[in-house]
Amino acid sequence: MRGGQVHPNGRWLVYAANFDWRSGKSIEPSWIYRCDVASGRLRILARPGVASVLAPQLSPDGKYVLYIVNAAGGRGIDVRMVGIDGREDAGLVSSRSAIGGKAAWFPDSRRILVTVDEDEERCLGVVSLKTHRIRGFR
Numbered sequence: 001m002r003g004g005q006v007h008p009n010g011r012w013l014v015y016a017a018n019f020d021w022r023s024g025k026s027i028e029p030s031w032i033y034r035c036d037v038a039s040g041r042l043r044i045l046a047r048p049g050v051a052s053v054l055a056p057q058l059s060p061d062g063k064y065v066l067y068i069v070n071a072a073g074g075r076g077i078d079v080r081m082v083g084i085d086g087r088e089d090a091g092l093v094s095s096r097s098a099i100g101g102k103a104a105w106f107p108d109s110r111r112i113l114v115t116v117d118e119d120e121e122r123c124l125g126v127v128s129l130k131t132h133r134i135r136g137f138r
């Protein structure tokens with residue numbers, strides 16, 4: 001299990017786990033879950049096909065979950081975002097040459113700061129949710 005953020009509504013817990021609760025088995029990918037704390041009911045928000053190494057992050061307004069997965073084939077990362085309802089799972093940034101990276105929400109919930117580590121340098125960019133365009137990077 002990775003992460004564990006309480007949604008602003010105080011009712012949901014968002015986290016990632018390498019576990020398929022339906023089959024009761026461990027899995028390689030890190031699925032993104034939303035758990036209703038009162039009822040214990042689970043909802044899978046995203047089922048990426050590969051593992052992630054960082055905890056998912058709720059946007060400050062609680063509308064989206066940001067997560068990073070390893071790129072298929074080993075090297076690289078994909079920065080992704082999914083709606084709190086499990087819809088709108090979208091890729092924001094992909095780097096096949098990255099050896100690591102991070103992403104964080106701006107307090108306005110409309111922009112995301114992304115860093116991508118490539119061999120000897122770190123690239124920095126800002127993703128706008130309105131346009132899905134990236135400013136920065138090279």
